[in-house]
Amino acid sequence: AQSVTQLDSHVSVSEGTPVLLRCNYSSSYSPSLFWYVQHPNKGLQLLLKYTSAATLVKGINGFEAEFKKSETSFHLTKPSAHMSDAAEYFCVVSATSGTYKYIFGTGTRLKVLA
């Protein structure tokens, strides 16, 4: 069975400060993990993915995430927040066993203060 928990429903940061969005997962198989971003009234856009290669994954727009198996975590970070980063972020887990079942977290709304 798979599950994903996003530990914060809302995060507020000031522009230019670091961003940390936390995600813990549970999976019976070696997981694939993803972060998606959703801007208001838009579809979900892939930020980055982990599929058992390098544990530090770099994505678009300066975001990166680190897969930590011992902590079952896949936290999303960015060194310096920009106003355009304000959006909803979803952590997603999928088993690599071929079932192609994707489980979404409940989302973290990121607010960036000027």
Added chain:
Amino acid sequence: EAGVVQSPRYKIIEKKQPVAFWCNPISGHNTLYWYLQNLGQGPELLIRYENEEAVDDSQLPKDRFSAERLKGVDSTLKIQPAELGDSAVYLCASSSNRGSGANVLTFGAGSRLTVL
């Protein structure tokens, strides 16, 4: 490359009326998904197609919801009759099992349904 196309973007209907949503996936993507997204929540799978076959429809409320993907390309999701609780965003996504983007979901912009 065109992305996943959904229509309509917005739909307002009275309860008990029927409604249909259409999705055209990325060319060559064999897997198509319909997700339901309620306000403030993450997407939840309704149905997954591998080509024209529905391989996971366990979360589809079959008393009022139906879906089809007749030629293994575009797909239609129908609700009949709609209820107030069906107000949500209906997201379509597609993926391929080949190449560097294998098994990565690409989403459409969604169809926002309001049932009055």
